[in-house]
Amino acid sequence: MMAxxxxxxxxxxxxxxxxxxxxxxxxxxxLAMQYHPDRNIGDREAEEKFKEASEAYEVLxxxxxxxxxxRYGHAGLEGMNVAHFxxxxxxxxxxxxxxxxxxxxxxxxxxxxxxxxxxxxxxIELDLPEAARGVSKSMTISRAEVCGECLGKGxxxxxxxxxxxxxxxxxxxxxxxxxxxxxxxxxxxxxxGYVITDPCPTCAGRGRVxxxxxxxxNVPPGVDTGTRIRLSGEGEAGEPGGPRGDLxxxxxxxxxPLFQREGTHLICQVPITMSQAALGAExxxxxxxxxxxxxxxxxxxxxxxxxxxxxxxxxxxxGRRGDLIVQxxxxxxxxxxxxxxxxxxxxxxxxNKLVAPQRKSFLEKLKDFVKPTRASGSDS
Numbered sequence: 001m002m003a004x005x006x007x008x009x010x011x012x013x014x015x016x017x018x019x020x021x022x023x024x025x026x027x028x029x030x031l032a033m034q035y036h037p038d039r040n041i042g043d044r045e046a047e048e049k050f051k052e053a054s055e056a057y058e059v060l061x062x063x064x065x066x067x068x069x070x071r072y073g074h075a076g077l078e079g080m081n082v083a084h085f086x087x088x089x090x091x092x093x094x095x096x097x098x099x100x101x102x103x104x105x106x107x108x109x110x111x112x113x114x115x116x117x118x119x120x121x122x123x124i125e126l127d128l129p130e131a132a133r134g135v136s137k138s139m140t141i142s143r144a145e146v147c148g149e150c151l152g153k154g155x156x157x158x159x160x161x162x163x164x165x166x167x168x169x170x171x172x173x174x175x176x177x178x179x180x181x182x183x184x185x186x187x188x189x190x191x192x193g194y195v196i197t198d199p200c201p202t203c204a205g206r207g208r209v210x211x212x213x214x215x216x217x218n219v220p221p222g223v224d225t226g227t228r229i230r231l232s233g234e235g236e237a238g239e240p241g242g243p244r245g246d247l248x249x250x251x252x253x254x255x256x257p258l259f260q261r262e263g264t265h266l267i268c269q270v271p272i273t274m275s276q277a278a279l280g281a282e283x284x285x286x287x288x289x290x291x292x293x294x295x296x297x298x299x300x301x302x303x304x305x306x307x308x309x310x311x312x313x314x315x316x317x318x319g320r321r322g323d324l325i326v327q328x329x330x331x332x333x334x335x336x337x338x339x340x341x342x343x344x345x346x347x348x349x350x351x352n353k354l355v356a357p358q359r360k361s362f363l364e365k366l367k368d369f370v371k372p373t374r375a376s377g378s379d380s
Contacts, residue, residue: 006074009056017070021061028057064226117144117238117245124217124229124249128256129288132313134221141215141247144208144236150200152240154207159198164189208237217249222316224261227251258286264313264322269329272296277330285326287311294326302330 010017013027035050059065059077068076124137146152155161163169166188173186185191199205215234223229228248235245253261260267270285280298284291285308294306305327312322336344 007052009060009069012052012056013060019060024057024060028053064228067226115239116243117236119245120235120247122247122249123252124219125252125254126219126223127254128259128261130219131223131251131253132221132288134223135219137217137219139215139217139249140212141234142210142212143234145211146237146240147200147203147207147209149202150207152207152237153196154200154203154205155196156198156200161194161196164193164195167193169193207240215247219251220316222264222314223251223253224313224316225251225253227316259288261313264315265325266312266322267325267327269327270294271329271331272300274330274332277301277328283326283328285324287324292324296328300328300330302328304328 010019013019013024013031015023015027019027031053032050035046035053059069065077120141120143122139122141124139126135126137147154150157153161164171164186167173167186171186171189171191171193172183174183186193189195196205200207203209213234215231217229217231219229228250231247231249233244234247237244258268266288268285270283272281272283276283276296277300278298280300281296283294283296285294288311292308292311294308296306305325308324308326310321311324314321333340
């Protein structure tokens with residue numbers, strides 16, 4: 001489906017564009033229950049609405065994707081990792097745990113094999129020069145790891161979990177209501193299919209312990225606020241035999257006192273004197289790694305810019321480096337020496353005799369504007 005023909009995600013879920021996470025979840029839950037394939041067997045329209053609602057929820061629940069969508073619509077999501085569900089199984093692969101909570105399936109059963117661990121997020125703050133050149137940062141995170149005492153089983157070493165008698169190890173109990181068969185998570189085992197009668201003293205039967213790890217993150221040159229760096233396998237531990245989750249590092253670049261950033265370009269305002277603007281000058285301007293020279297041409301006006309190629313930020317995706325854009329600001333002196341005042345008065349006298357072309361044009365227009373007009377109907 002072309003981006004231009006897609007329905008609005010907020011309209012699909014039936015929520016306002018300022019809906020919070022819980023409102024989004026409730027709206028998706030309602031639609032998922034209405035159009036779930038188990039309740040609409042053979043109904044292709046219901047299946048499409050189920051996938052459509054899942055795609056809308058997948059985008060709006062992600063802060064970065066939602067921000068891009070709010071700003072640019074569907075076109076803003078191009079190039080981002082947006083899940084376009086080709087079938088209902090791909091929905092279950094992404095939202096298996098969530099849909100399991102909604103429809104009574106045991107947690108993680110919709111996935112193939114043991115459930116992976118939970119993803120984690122961390123914040124990395126950088127100065128602008130660090131973001132430009134790239135840097136390695138060390139960070140400490142807390143995460144759940146497999147208990148070394150029971151190896152994730154949750155029971156005391158030398159013992160084994162017991163099969164749940166209520167569900168006979170299936171993790172679910174099935175209830176029939178007419179033609180509809182509903183599965184509910186077994187309350188006896190919480191969907192695991194087993195119970196622990198003699199819990200591990202180290203992890204209290206959870207199979208996981210909280211640990212702190214020091215990780216090194218290699219930040220590439222060119223990152224900006226909002227960039228996310230993924231460290232595969234550095235999230236929390238999964239079920240025994242399942243993969244670890246990932247760690248997503250969100251970049252935040254601090255404001256710089258001299259430079260403003262626009263994509264790969266840097267903007268710097270540099271003050272110059274009236275004489276430099278009138279006569280021209282060579283300016284020493286700052287860069288992220290030192291300084292360089294910019295030429296101010298004769299007759300430069302306040303607000304004009306000088307572009308210095310290659311002194312900006314490198315592109316995160318490769319390619320050429322951005323430019324440094326120097327915006328000159330002509331300063332009017334507030335305190336004059338006696339000699340400076342004499343020179344300015346002399347210049348003012350010359351200005352009255354030798355009016356610059358631009359000023360002359362303005363004065364001529366001003367005269368036409370204030371010229372008295374004759375009353376309507378008067379004699380010529």
